[in-house]
Amino acid sequence: MLLVDSHCHLDGLDYQSLHKDVSDVLAKARARDVGFVLAVATTLPGFRTMRELIGDRPGVAYSCGVHPLNQDAPYDYAELRQLAADARVVAMGETGLDYHYQPETQVQQRYSFREHIRIGCELNKPVIVHTRSARQDTLDILKEEGVERCGGVLHCFTEDIATARTLLDMGFYISFSGIVTFRNADELRDVARFVPLDRLLVETDSPWLAPVPFRGKENQPAYVRDVAEYLAVLKGVDIAQLAATTTDNFSRLFHIDSQRLTAAV
Template sequence: MLFDTHVHLNVSQFDEDREEVIVRAREAGVEYMVIVGFDHETIPKAIELAETYDHIYAAVGWHPVDAVDMTDKELDWLEELASHPKVVALGEMGLDYHWDKSPKDVQKEVFRKQIRLAKKVNLPIIIHNREAPEDIITILREENASKVGGIMHCYNDSADYVGDCLDMNFYISLGGPVTFKNATMPKEVAKIVPEDRLLIETDCPFLAPHPNRGKRNEPAFVKLVAEKIAELRDVEFSELSRQTTENAKRLFQII
């Protein structure tokens, strides 16, 4: 039993074989997944797929790269969608200092607005962090995000920040980079996260795990992520799978 907590089956890379990808995931033992919508195009598709498949859920939010495009109208839209029975989280949201489409101050304001919305609708949040860990943690603290908690998605920062995230009621989710030969930080993190705060993901179609690195990622490959983490933690794959699935179901309140 596996739970891929972060997939983007709602993007064009899966237009030709989306159904087959979902079948392959089930065959690989993926019993649940959350499709993350992050803009005008991907949010409705995430909802549509969640409504079509019993084992698929949705998260809706506004990506920091596109923060300049979010107005109060979009925020109201997210609030409306938050009441959908298959929407289990808000996100992905956060800060991305790698790309320069949206100025940092705009990203921060949009991030804060979405955290406040999450507290209003009582849903956990999914955090996108690229090259901005200190500002992310500062904003989460200032906005009292621990009230809802959530996921540090595809965690790829120093282990030094893990304690701050755990203290604010966040889970640590690891993806394909934990399998990369030259990726030391996610391997270190994989060894220290408490078993009841660990999650797995693919972030497909991005960041395919070894030995598929460079190819299109898909939910079936989350098994490779789980296998590597089990190896790093010196536990059985079956136990790692069971625990991370239990963690995800608890966070998303899936019975």
């Protein structure tokens, strides 16, 4: 069985007291059948630092982008395109809109979001989308920029069924994190039941949002197993089937040969 953590921030984990190094984190993940991870950047300097920390590993792919909450200073879109063009980068992002924490940067967020999609379409690399308190603008921009040309995923999904339906109609994938295991997440569990299995991804978003029974602790890629087990129950399938399907979904969305995924284990 092979599980993929489709969204984590490997550079953000505690390497002082919890983990020896990146190899230690990945070994803990493999021990729970999590054999591949997508390491996601949130700034361009952070992408470079993350690459230096992790290096080239068979079980890790990269995404390159600037998070909507990191729009306080301008950045070079030509540099974004150059970094994203690297063959080891399989996605753009994370990008998107977050009006909850920084409504004052809405204009810059929207511009940055559009640029990520345009570069994604040019390079044929899907976009990893974050949205909070910006549902309609997010959907409008995805549609206006023709995101179906490159595809994408709404990561750490916390929206409603109507939003999920609109995204699915655009060809998007939906990714669930540990939030789906939280006691007060009944509406989100309804969405998880609604999303077709062949459009589903699983993630940790580590080091944040650890699933039950680890809630309140630092998250890590190994815990995607707990998210997957919980989703398998919601979907009425066994964990092996959910693992196989979500891994196939990951392979298809991010244009990663399935042999590369299995060889990494």
